[in-house]
Amino acid sequence: MKTKLKDKKPWIKRGPLKTFSFFLGFSAVIWVVVQFSKEYTEVIEMPIIYTNLPKDKILVGDTPKTLDLRIRDRGFYIAWNRVFPQKITIDISDASEEGKSLVYDLELQKAAILSQLDLDYEKVVFLQKNIKINFEQRAVKKVAILSSIDLSFAVGYSALEEIKLQPDSIMVSGAATILDTLKTIKTKSLKINNISNDVKGKVKLETGNLKEVSLYQEEVNYSVRTEKFTEGKVEIPIKLLNVPEGTNVVIFPKDVVIYYQVSLKDFEKIDSSSFLVAVDFKNAKDSDGFLIAQILEEPTQVNNIRLNEKKIQFVIKR
Numbered sequence: 001m002k003t004k005l006k007d008k009k010p011w012i013k014r015g016p017l018k019t020f021s022f023f024l025g026f027s028a029v030i031w032v033v034v035q036f037s038k039e040y041t042e043v044i045e046m047p048i049i050y051t052n053l054p055k056d057k058i059l060v061g062d063t064p065k066t067l068d069l070r071i072r073d074r075g076f077y078i079a080w081n082r083v084f085p086q087k088i089t090i091d092i093s094d095a096s097e098e099g100k101s102l103v104y105d106l107e108l109q110k111a112a113i114l115s116q117l118d119l120d121y122e123k124v125v126f127l128q129k130n131i132k133i134n135f136e137q138r139a140v141k142k143v144a145i146l147s148s149i150d151l152s153f154a155v156g157y158s159a160l161e162e163i164k165l166q167p168d169s170i171m172v173s174g175a176a177t178i179l180d181t182l183k184t185i186k187t188k189s190l191k192i193n194n195i196s197n198d199v200k201g202k203v204k205l206e207t208g209n210l211k212e213v214s215l216y217q218e219e220v221n222y223s224v225r226t227e228k229f230t231e232g233k234v235e236i237p238i239k240l241l242n243v244p245e246g247t248n249v250v251i252f253p254k255d256v257v258i259y260y261q262v263s264l265k266d267f268e269k270i271d272s273s274s275f276l277v278a279v280d281f282k283n284a285k286d287s288d289g290f291l292i293a294q295i296l297e298e299p300t301q302v303n304n305i306r307l308n309e310k311k312i313q314f315v316i317k318r
Helices: 002-037 075-083 110-117 264-269 281-286
Strands: 039-051 057-059 066-074 088-091 096-098 101-105 124-126 130-137 139-146 149-153 157-159 164-166 169-174 184-186 190-195 199-204 213-215 219-224 226-241 248-252 255-263 276-280 290-292 294-297 302-307 311-317
Touching (some): 039 075, 066 075, 226 264, 226 281, 255 264, 276 281
Parallel strands (some): 139 184, 149 190
Antiparallel strands (some): 039 066, 164 219, 169 213, 276 294
């Protein structure tokens, strides 16, 4: 019997301890609820979001990021906003312009601000009369667009002309100090493979490094005219330029072969008279007995032009 009573004693002691802990925790919860239900007056810092900035202006300097309010409300509201502060939207179009600043009158816009916070008018006091926002007049500039489009053509095909961008330049706006250094804007990288027909489309502009610049448009059209090409060749005589009077100069070879690519429709239009190749004798002093042949004239329809021989030997006969 004594052994059984001893075994039960720990259970007898645990019962009152659990009961005590429960009532202690419950009392603490009640106390917290009661305390947070009371009204308090505290200063709370709330973040600001600016909207409707005039398109001809840009914010500069230390624009206020937060607004301090003295709030009288229940502890629950104050505690919640300390941990998760509500963002206040400031409509800059409601600000007045004073010199180089936009002044937002807090008292005048108090009703609009409090409607966002779900607070009574008389329970909030602003610790400042207004928000002063420094601005700079936006500069406007026209900037050229550079292509970052990589074209790869199918065998036997090529572009009739350089890739076209439309428009080839756009208007941008921003701080004058930034626009002064901005010369061009590139398109985003784009690779097109195995081209055998005309190509066209849209490509966005690369704006990753233009955070403080506004673009009037963010994409442009591109187009490429494609044609089937063939290779041609012509043999033409080399013209000798700037030979002093009375000097007899002989060159070897006297003719060169020009290889080129041309579209099938223009193939018959190209002949030896379409090109002019020459060597300039005034460069003979530093030439070691050779002159460099240069193509001085070529038709616009051809591309990938090359000579079978560029180094032309010369001899001066006495």
